[in-house]
Amino acid sequence: MREYALLFIVVLLFSGNILVGKAATEALPPFTLALARCVIALAAALLFFGPAAWRARHRFAERAGRLFVIGATGIGLFNALLYAALHTTDANSVAVLEASIPLFTALIMWLVAGEQLSARAWGGVVLS
Numbered sequence: 100m101r102e103y104a105l106l107f108i109v110v111l112l113f114s115g116n117i118l119v120g121k122a123a124t125e126a127l128p129p130f131t132l133a134l135a136r137c138v139i140a141l142a143a144a145l146l147f148f149g150p151a152a153w154r155a156r157h158r159f160a161e162r163a164g165r166l167f168v169i170g171a172t173g174i175g176l177f178n179a180l181l182y183a184a185l186h187t188t189d190a191n192s193v194a195v196l197e198a199s200i201p202l203f204t205a206l207i208m209w210l211v212a213g214e215q216l217s218a219r220a221w222g223g224v225v226l227s
Contacts (some may be wrong), residue, residue, distance in 0.1 A: 117197070121190045129182035186200050196224055201227045 123132050145152075152159065160167065184193045201224045208214040216224070 116181075117185065117194050121185045121193075124182050124186040129186050130179050133175060133179035136177055140174075148191045184205050198227060 120132065127135070140213055151190075181193065181197070184196070205214075205220070205224055
């Protein structure tokens with residue numbers, strides 16, 4: 100039951116991102132907002148996982164380049180572009196585009212890598 104509660108909290112946090120982002124982009128530039136979000140997320144992650152991450156620092160060091168690229172593009176650039184879009188268009192349009200990401204990811208992986216999704220995975224794409 101605890102796992103479902105945690106998943107529900109994650110959904111609540113992410114679902115509010117577009118609404119809060121739309122309001123915040125009226126006061127802050129999109130890239131400043133993205134940077135602030137990354138700094139807050141880093142502080143929260145260090146608070147909860149800092150000691151464990153420190154103990155596993157050799158694993159992070161081995162993968163530092165990959166982790167940087169994933170973090171910079173998948174988190175930093177995504178949020179910066181999301182907030183830039185919210186600065187210039189309405190939240191509904193941004194929400195529709197963001198909701199289509201799983202579909203486009205599956206299609207690109209099929210075209211580029213020939214990856215086939217299972218029926219369960221396609222169910223997740225449709226649900227999103």
